[in-house]
Amino acid sequence: MAVLAPLLAVAGGGTLVLFIMSRHPALVQRLVDLIPFERLRLLAGELSAHLGQPMSRWRTAAMTAATAAVWVLYALQALLVLYWVAHLPLSLGQALLVFTVSALGMALPSSPGSLGVHEAAVVAALGWLSVPKAEALMAALVTHAVQYIPTTLAAVLILTRTHLRLWPGNAPGGDL
DSSP states (O other): OGGGHHHHHHHHHHHHHHHHHHHOHHHHHHHHHTOSSHHHHHHHHHHHHHHTSOOOHHHHHHHHHHHHHHHHHHHHHHHHIIIIISOOOOOHHHHHHHHHHHHHHHHSOOSGGGTTHHHHHHHHHHHHTTOOHHHHHHHHHHHHHHHHHHHHHHHHHHHHHHTOOSSTTOBTTBOO
């Protein structure tokens, strides 16, 4: 369970940030005004306006439950690939360590889809557990494919069904 501590800290920190944003909108606006780039400042201002809205207890609980469900499913998917596909003899704690390191690696700014960063994070984590590099790379590639391909296909389906466009000016209502 000690492996879950960083994830719980991030989730708790995110909840705290949302709480502060809803209670102190003037402070958030002053911070947004410090952003030197106009487009980034506009994006941050719009995002903070939406995220800073006061939320009911029910909505907060629903969002927390949905976020927890997404993370649990993400971890479960990684665990299943490591156990059933890669056949790695890991304990639950070790598999959660690999998941946590890969999730942190995916959070780093990198190439689209975190191609290469995810693989490096998984290979490093599995290397700490004495898994040979070739097996670790195979597990990394499969876990990344299992995460990335369905999400990308779902996004393409949503874009085609909603008639949204990827570039500004092409959206039905104007700029994105």
